[in-house]
Amino acid sequence: MMMEKRDDHLFETKSAKGRSLFHLYGVSMFVSTCMIFVYRVSYFEERYWVYWMGLFLSEIWFTWYFFLILVIRWNPIYRYTFKHKLSLRYGEDLPGIDIFVCTADPVIEPPIMVMNTVLSVMAYNYPTQKLSVYLSDDGGSDLTFYAMLEASKFAKIWLPFCRKFKVEPRSPQTNFHTPPLDHHHHQWQSIKKSYEEMKHRIETATELGQISEEIRRKHKGFHEWDSVSSRHDHQTILQILIDGKDCEAVDIEGQPLPTLVYLAREKRPQFHHNFKAGAMNALIRVSSRISNGKIILNVDCDMYSNNSDAVRDALCFFMDEEQSHNVAYVQYPQSFCNPTKNDIYSNNLSVLQEVELAGLDSNGGPFSIGTGCFHRRDTLCGKKYSQECNKPDWKCCANDTKIEESREVLEDTCKILASCTYEENTLWGKEMGLMYGCLVEDIITGYRIQCRGWRSTHFNTERKAFVGLAPTTLLQSLVQHKRWSEGHLQIFLSEYCPYLYGRKKIPLKLQLGYSLYSFWTVNCFATLYYISVPSLCLLRGIALFPKISSIWIVPFAYAFFANRAYSLGEFLWVGGTIKGWWHDQRMWVFKRTTRTTSYLFGFTDNILRLLGFSKSAFVITAKVAEEDVSQRFEQEVMEFGVSSPMFTVLATLALLNLFSFIGGLKRVVLDMQNEVLDLFAAQIILCGLVVLINLPVYQGLFFRKDLGKMPSSVTYRSIVFALLACTIAAY
Ligand SMILES: O=c1ccn([C@@H]2O[C@H](COP(=O)(O)OP(=O)(O)O[C@H]3O[C@H](CO)[C@@H](O)[C@H](O)[C@H]3O)[C@@H](O)[C@H]2O)c(=O)[nH]1
Numbered sequence: 001m002m003m004e005k006r007d008d009h010l011f012e013t014k015s016a017k018g019r020s021l022f023h024l025y026g027v028s029m030f031v032s033t034c035m036i037f038v039y040r041v042s043y044f045e046e047r048y049w050v051y052w053m054g055l056f057l058s059e060i061w062f063t064w065y066f067f068l069i070l071v072i073r074w075n076p077i078y079r080y081t082f083k084h085k086l087s088l089r090y091g092e093d094l095p096g097i098d099i100f101v102c103t104a105d106p107v108i109e110p111p112i113m114v115m116n117t118v119l120s121v122m123a124y125n126y127p128t129q130k131l132s133v134y135l136s137d138d139g140g141s142d143l144t145f146y147a148m149l150e151a152s153k154f155a156k157i158w159l160p161f162c163r164k165f166k167v168e169p170r171s172p173q174t175n176f177h178t179p180p181l182d183h184h185h186h187q188w189q190s191i192k193k194s195y196e197e198m199k200h201r202i203e204t205a206t207e208l209g210q211i212s213e214e215i216r217r218k219h220k221g222f223h224e225w226d227s228v229s230s231r232h233d234h235q236t237i238l239q240i241l242i243d244g245k246d247c248e249a250v251d252i253e254g255q256p257l258p259t260l261v262y263l264a265r266e267k268r269p270q271f272h273h274n275f276k277a278g279a280m281n282a283l284i285r286v287s288s289r290i291s292n293g294k295i296i297l298n299v300d301c302d303m304y305s306n307n308s309d310a311v312r313d314a315l316c317f318f319m320d321e322e323q324s325h326n327v328a329y330v331q332y333p334q335s336f337c338n339p340t341k342n343d344i345y346s347n348n349l350s351v352l353q354e355v356e357l358a359g360l361d362s363n364g365g366p367f368s369i370g371t372g373c374f375h376r377r378d379t380l381c382g383k384k385y386s387q388e389c390n391k392p393d394w395k396c397c398a399n400d401t402k403i404e405e406s407r408e409v410l411e412d413t414c415k416i417l418a419s420c421t422y423e424e425n426t427l428w429g430k431e432m433g434l435m436y437g438c439l440v441e442d443i444i445t446g447y448r449i450q451c452r453g454w455r456s457t458h459f460n461t462e463r464k465a466f467v468g469l470a471p472t473t474l475l476q477s478l479v480q481h482k483r484w485s486e487g488h489l490q491i492f493l494s495e496y497c498p499y500l501y502g503r504k505k506i507p508l509k510l511q512l513g514y515s516l517y518s519f520w521t522v523n524c525f526a527t528l529y530y531i532s533v534p535s536l537c538l539l540r541g542i543a544l545f546p547k548i549s550s551i552w553i554v555p556f557a558y559a560f561f562a563n564r565a566y567s568l569g570e571f572l573w574v575g576g577t578i579k580g581w582w583h584d585q586r587m588w589v590f591k592r593t594t595r596t597t598s599y600l601f602g603f604t605d606n607i608l609r610l611l612g613f614s615k616s617a618f619v620i621t622a623k624v625a626e627e628d629v630s631q632r633f634e635q636e637v638m639e640f641g642v643s644s645p646m647f648t649v650l651a652t653l654a655l656l657n658l659f660s661f662i663g664g665l666k667r668v669v670l671d672m673q674n675e676v677l678d679l680f681a682a683q684i685i686l687c688g689l690v691v692l693i694n695l696p697v698y699q700g701l702f703f704r705k706d707l708g709k710m711p712s713s714v715t716y717r718s719i720v721f722a723l724l725a726c727t728i729a730a731y
């Protein structure tokens with residue numbers, strides 16, 4: 001009986017293997033850190049108590065942080081779906097899916113890219129009458145609208161082609177990159193040709209920056225732009241480009257097309273638009289009127305669907321009779337197609353996504369990280385979990401509202417839902433939809449859903465479900481990370497702090513998991529201390545670590561090297577390279593040390609924000625780069641180029657360590673009794689490693705001639721700062 005039941009499931013869960021080895025490693029790390037504490041207390045150097053206390057506090061901090069890392073990794077789980085059973089059981093009786101694609105700027109998010117994303121999700125292997133795709137354009141651009149119009153036409157040949165030959169991936173641009181298998185070569189050629197022509201039309205318009213009269217005449221929708229004064233000040237623009245209920249909306253084979261809607265919500269200077277969260281909430285309301293799909297999928301405009309079965313896979317988690325009752329959202333990892341082999345800016349985040357999210361899954365459910373997340377509509381709108389009403393009627397038709405309105409009337413009624421004033425005095429942004437006021441709107445929204453009693457699921461497939469673009473310069477990478485870590489800190493400092501608000505609502509393990517990311521920021525102080533003070537003390541001749549001949553060096557060495565070895569192993573396990581790991585270590589240092597600059601500003605920012613004086617801003621990540629910039633990116637040459645306080649900090653620290661390292665070596669050479677080496681070996685090694693990891697910074701400062709080198713203003717400033725610090729330290 002039991003066996004039979006299990007056979008029925010639409011998905012299964014497996015624990016990761018080899019956990020006992022990991023647990024052993026965890027315990028051994030704890031033993032060694034305890035010994036470090038014993039050493040710090042019993043050999044406390046009173047003369048230099050300031051330096052010692054600092055190090056001691058940093059070490060305590062690292063241990064706490066390591067504990068959180070252990071909690072997250074204790075028992076990762078992995079999910080497997082049986083989607084053939086889904087088809088067997090439900091046939092075509094599947095819920096409606098509303099797919100939300102967000103874009104915000106036609107310049108940094110080119111319309112052609114947005115169009116590819118939209119086409120890739122329109123082409124899901126799913127009953128087309130039950131698919132609706134909504135594009136939210138915060139850029140309010142007729143260029144993007146034009147691209148959607150073209151997409152609605154191209155879909156008529158693209159969808160049948162995908163269906164017939166089961167092509168993957170279904171983003172035309174990527175698909176046409178690789179030559180096809182023989183059997184559909186001819187058709188491929190002809191479709192590719194029409195794609196290229198369309199691409200040319202869109203790109204010409206984009207370059208011109210405006211839509212020609214000839215095109216404008218083709219669709220009434222362009223008239224909406226007659227009254228648009230700027231992207232920050234316009235009425236709601238809403239056009240149903242394909243109405244799935246219209247029986248004339250069919251592809252060249254006569255099959256129905258998915259609904260396609262273009263929306264630019266109303267923007268007025270006096271109303272705050274709440275960035276992506278605001279866009280998503282407008283979409284939730286508009287879509288509820290048009291298609292009202294029970295499942296909502298969000299994708300960023302740069303994340304095309306790479307696996308046409310992703311919807312069916314996700315449904316396995318929502319539609320299992322026994323295990324699905326409390327699943328609110330299913331999160332796929334975000335994969336990226338542009339990082340180079342050794343991922344110089346460590347953008348892949350594979351460890352975070354494949355190890356940590358899987359670990360969080362067993363602790364109560366992974367975060368919602370925005371793009372690639374399938375939500376149950378009602379949980380996204382604030383529904384609480386309860387035992388009784390936990391079995392939704394999935395079989396019920398998708399468009400159960402069945403509004404018999406003409407397209408025009410429907411468009412007009414929906415416009416009100418996307419107006420600036422609609423949300424006034426409502427719970428939108430507070431209890432309903434995505435939450436406002438947080439830089440990581442997706443994380444806090446998912447967290448609030450979990451606090452209402454729901455859980456979530458992490459799911460990863462061999463063939464990546466979503467593939468997007470990662471930042472291509474150092475500064476962008478750092479700025480993106482800044483947004484994320486500030487967002488996480490914001491949650492921690494807000495009334496929703498996981499330790500307080502989350503108590504009794506989510507498991508302790510999950511509270512700790514959330515806090516790990518909030519502490520990214522606090523980490524920067526300990527890291528900064530650890531990579532600057534021991535080096536300066538080396539210059540001055542103050543030993544802060546045990547002698548290399550002493551037994552006490554063992555726990556230090558073990559804690560450091562075992563930890564790094566583990567991180568290397570994990571990195572390789574998720575498919576990274578050794579060089580990639582080295583780059584990851586560098587970015588780890590860079591992210592943490594540059595955080596301090598933003599914290600000199602950012603911390604005050606956060607305080608001001610808490611007091612209500614300033615609003616946080618969402619800095620959109622660029623998706624296109626200049627020719628020479630992308631060339632250097634391909635060659636894995638680090639990009640500095642612009643003058644930023646972040647770079648000044650990086651360069652100052654790099655130089656400071658270089659000077660200290662040289663100073664330390666000088667000491668060793670001048671010393672006849674070999675005592676210095678014994679005393680300072682640990683500090684010299686630490687300092688040497690920092691120098692090693694900073695090699696690209698020295699190159700950028702002194703040896704490069706290209707435009708991506710460190711600007712001279714940064715060079716001068718950092719030399720002055722580093723010399724100043726070293727002089728103070730030495731005398
Ligand atoms: O006012 C805005 C700003 C942004 N976006 C869209 O939000 C998405 C994410 O923006 P991006 O600049 O690409 O940020 P990333 O750091 O790459 O995004 C990650 O981090 C965000 C939270 O910080 C999440 O919302 C995303 O899903 C997640 O992929 C893009 O599609 C934008 O078009 C809007 O719709 N309106």
Ligand SMILES: [Mn+2]
Binds near residue numbers: 468621
């Ligand atoms: Mn992005």
